[in-house]
Amino acid sequence: MSILETIKSRRTIKNFKTDPVSSEQLISWLEAAAMAPNHRMTEPWEIYVIGQETRAKLNHKTNFGNAPVLMAILSKHGATSIETEENALATACFVQNFNLAAWEEGVGTFWSSIAATAKNREILGVPEEYDVIGVFGVGYPEEIHEPKPRTPINNKVKELP
Template sequence: MDILDIIKSRRNIKKFKSQAVDLDLIYSWLEAAKMAPNHRLTEPWEVYFIGPDTRAKLNHKTNFGNAPVLIAVLSKHGATAVEREENALATACFVQNFNLAAWSEGVGTFWSSIGITAKNREILGVPEDYDLIGVLAIGFPEIVPDPKPRTSIKNKIKNLP
């Protein structure tokens, strides 16, 4: 599959097979993800692998679709508000790179914001000087949903003088 097909076919997966995902593959996708653009090469991201005890404490309503692997992706604050925002945006690019790399190998992801509450930040051990960008469920899709309609990009473009 070429990159445009990967981008256009990727879906948020909400139900996973129990089949394990090779940890070496996950590490290779994380290595690819780190090539995300980040101002001044701050590389603000950190990744926490979530074990069964922590997962149970998070108490997600669908248990993350029974995905075999969960990770939390964090972004380190910067010295200024602008740097904090740049770091969070770079880390979101990191997540998207990871999602696309996984999808290219037939592995789906579900990007959840469950970790943003104070309680869940504490459960995950997120330091005060980090933002939690998301919790990713990772696994082989049991169901790949059809794409939802999107607004034409032509309706989102402005030409400035």
């Protein structure tokens, strides 16, 4: 699959098969994700692979679509507010790289902001100097929905003199 096909076909997955995702696959996608652009090479991301005990405490209403892998991706604060923002943006690029690398191999993700709450930060043991970018279910899709309509890109492009 070409990179454009991967980007255009990627979907958020809400229900997953029980088929396992190997640690080797996960590490391979994380290594690809780490090639994300990041200002001053801060590499601000941290990944927490969430086990069953911690997962049960998070108590997500959908149980993350029964994804076989659950992980939290965090972004370290910078020395300044601008660097903190740059780090969060770099970590979002990391997430997108991960999503695309997994999707290319037939594995989908579900991105949840559940860990932004104080309670769930505590459950995950997130240090104060980190933001939680999201908790991600990772696995083989049970179903893949059609894409939702998008605003035509020409409506978003502004040409400046």
